[in-house]
Amino acid sequence: MSTESANPFTARTIFIVIVAGIIGFIAFLLLAAYAPELRSGRDGRAHSLSTSAVGFRGVYDLLEATGNEVAFVRNEGSFVNGGLTIVTIEPGVDQDRLDRLIEEGVYQPTLFILPKWTTFPVLTENDRVMAFGANLGATAEQPLANLDDIAVRRSNTAPGSRLFTTEFAGVDFSAPDELQTVSGKNVEGLVETESGDIVLGYVNRTESYILADPDLLNNQALASPERAQAALLLLEEINGGTGPYRFDLIANGFGGSANLLTLAFxxxxxxxxxxxxxxxxxxxxxxxxxxxxxxxxxxxxxxxKRALVDNSAELLRLARREHLSSARYAELTREAAVAAIGNPRNLEGEALDRWLDEFESGGDRFTVLAAAAETARSRHDILSAARALHNWRKAVTHEG
Known part of the structure; x- marks a missing residue:
């Protein structure tokens, strides 16, 4: 019966498990590093990734389909001078990011789109929402306080009524349901109602624009070909016809912050x-x-034999009797020499030792070596004495 236990896994199985573990670990690190950037944004909110009625993914796709350069802004360091930055404001917007965008809006064309509809997701349908009222506009007043002291109001303008503009030639705007307007000390109107309420305005001494009613640009508006064309022309006029379109996602919570994991990749x-x-x-x-x-x-x-010798030596060491072994080794050497060369005169004791001194060994005599062995106490001295006696015995007995 084999003493080796059988391996329950083959080499191929172990290899597959190791490779799967490595791939899984790398995937975990990548997901942990880039999780914010991998979110789809299909949550029914009013931001540039949302495909719901109040979202703005449609205008992004429209600009891209018409040959414009468009991009989502997910990182703070991705700012590029030129072009138009589009910011969709929601309740709970990242105020620090919004303040930086307001500062950039002094010299960089920036469009701030205000919120309007209170919605709830339809649980059985992905990224669809149900509206419960157009009452979110006032929530943008405080976040935009560093831009201007604005006020957002509901207009009595009937749906479908014409909106007036002198800035956008050849563009016809019509009022959506529950039209929302904005006013401010430094806000000048670009698109207005018949009564002069501002729907789209710009802030004096800046390059910032405020769109009070998002229904002119959101996915719901683009369902109509006429409104889609008007939305496209409006953005082109604000952008001046040059530069890319950038949709900021950092203010909506979809930014990717730099960390050790992202730096590693x-x-x-x-x-x-x-x-x-x-x-x-x-x-x-x-x-x-x-x-x-x-x-x-x-x-x-x-x-x-080596194991027997090693065990004996270990016993002597444990018993602390190593110093007694050297004298006994001298006696064993004497007996071995006599057994090999004989003792014809049957000598004993000192006479035998003097007779052994007569044999030429090329080194010290036997009595000198035996005396050194009897007086040895340290391990080094014992080893040296034993080695000298061993060499003497080999010399006088002519062993190999």
Missing amino acids: EPPFLALTLCIFAAALLAGLQAAFRFGPPQSEPRAIAFG
């Missing part, structure tokens, strides 16, 4: 990450494939 630190991964892979291969056959574990109690 982006240049210039990506090269270091790949080197560490390669080193770990090579270490794993070295552990998986041995260089040479595996070494078996030694027996707890070895076989043979």
